[in-house]
Amino acid sequence: MKDRILITGASGMLGTDLCLNFLKKYDVCGADLAGPKIKERCPAQVKFYKLDITDRLGTIKLINDIKPAIVVHAAAYTDVDGCEKDKSAAFNVNADGAGNVALGCKKINATLFYISTDFVFDGKKTEPYTEDDDTNPINIYGESKLAGERLVVQNAGSHVIVRTSWLFGKCGKNFVDTIIGLAKTRKEIKVVDDQIGSPTYTADLAKAIFKLAEITMAKPVKDIYHISNNGKVSWYEYTRRILEYAHIADVKVTPITSEELDRPAKRPKMSALNNSRYQKTTHDKMRDYNEALQEYLIK
Ligand SMILES: NC(=O)c1ccc[n+]([C@@H]2O[C@H](COP(=O)([O-])OP(=O)(O)OC[C@H]3O[C@@H](n4cnc5c(N)ncnc54)[C@H](OP(=O)(O)O)[C@@H]3O)[C@@H](O)[C@H]2O)c1
Structure with missing residues (x-):
């Protein structure tokens, strides 16, 4: 019998790709706030x-009823400016929500993968952040996700925190x-x-989380990993690459400061983020974001 996995935020941008990846080997259950959305976007077998x-x-009841071996918790309130305007909603979903999922996992000894963010850092470093660097969020979204990390550590048994950054994918804004x-x-x-x-x-x-899940399957873990595509870039330079790879030449891109954007x-x-720990554990190298971006724009 296949091991069962539960993915929260299953109809979100990352959640949909997680469902697709885990279906290769697992019995996949998906959960999300809005019901009908998933039927159009997620594979029918979920x-x-x-x-x-x-x-x-x-x-807690749903996790207990489904009894997954692993829960990947990708559900979150991801609107960074929305979180800034509604701190209570941000903490309810990103902190307490994660804590609730962790309690459910602990009750049935499931391993919890909690998806967190680069925004737990203050941005004062010049080199990519490692898992050992001090956190110090500078916005409510980052604060609420860090509070979620802490509740996961406190409430869950076996758990892996995965911090990632600047997501793009087929199934989300x-x-x-x-x-x-x-x-x-x-x-x-x-x-x-x-x-x-x-x-x-x-x-x-999603592929990288699948690899980590395979390695950690059936043994208790308490770990944290940074996983992003390799390479770093400013939003301005990133925009120039997007237009170049999409063969759009007739648009001027002008750099501005964060203060100007306000x-x-x-x-x-x-x-x-520095991916060394992930690469050492899995012997898998995350590819450069330029390669991933070109593939995304072709498909
Ligand atoms: N996007 C990024 O650039 C980025 C960067 C770093 C880390 N992350 C983290 O990566 C994960 C996935 O991000 P994403 O961009 O794929 O997110 P997404 O597309 O916004 O998906 C999040 C999903 O969570 C659902 N959700 C929101 N509140 C919920 C609740 N109370 N109960 C159950 N489900 C709820 C949303 O449903 P509705 O759409 O109906 O609200 C949505 O389907 C998140 O944990 C996020 O914090 C994202």
């Missing part, structure tokens, strides 16, 4: 459950699609040049 992770008893969309209607696009990070293709991240939530100036 057994879908409606779940609000802020409902503690409901979350993302920066790459936004730039392509803007290029259709504008002659000039202004993009910040003073924030640097590691763009990450959700298809690559968004509700502050962003770290440098939040690229």
Whole structure:
């Protein structure tokens, strides 16, 4: 009999790719806030459950009913500026929600993979962040996700925290699609040049989480990994690459500062992640984001 896995946020951008990857070997159950969305976006073999992770008893009960060997918790309130305006919603979903999933996992001895973010860092470092670097979030989203990490450590038994960054993928709203969309209607696009990070293709991240799950299967773990595509870039340079790979030449890209953009939530100036620990554990090298981006734009 196949091992069972539960993916929360299963109809989100990463969640959909996780479902696709884990179906190769596992009996996959998906859970998400909105029911019908998944039917169009997720493979038909995924057994879908409606779940609000802020409902503690409901979350614990669902995990207990399904009895997965692994839970990958990808559900989150991911609107960074939205979190800044509604701190209570951010903490309910990203912190308490993660804590609830962790309690459910502990009850049935399931291993929990919690997806976290580069935004737990303040961006003052010049080199990519390692798992041993101090966290110090500078916005509510980062604070709430870090609080989620702490509740996972506190409430779960076996767990793996996976921090990732700057996601793009087929099944969600993302920066790459936004730039392509803007290029259709504008002659000039202004993009910040003073924030640097590691763009990450959700298809690559899902494969990497699958590899880690295979390694950790059936043995208790307490670990943390940084997983992103290799390479670091500013949003401005990233935009130029997106347009180049999409063969769009007639749009001017102008660099601006974060102060000029003036968004509700502050962003770290440098939040690229160092993948060495993941690469050492799995003997798998995450590919460069340029290669992943070109593949994404072709498919
Ligand atoms: N996107 C990035 O650049 C990025 C970077 C670093 C880390 N991450 C982390 O990676 C993970 C996946 O991100 P993503 O971009 O794939 O997210 P996404 O597309 O926004 O998907 C998140 C899913 O969680 C669901 N959700 C929200 N509140 C919920 C609740 N109370 N109960 C159950 N489900 C709920 C959402 O449903 P609705 O759509 O119906 O609200 C959505 O389907 C998240 O943990 C995120 O924090 C993302």
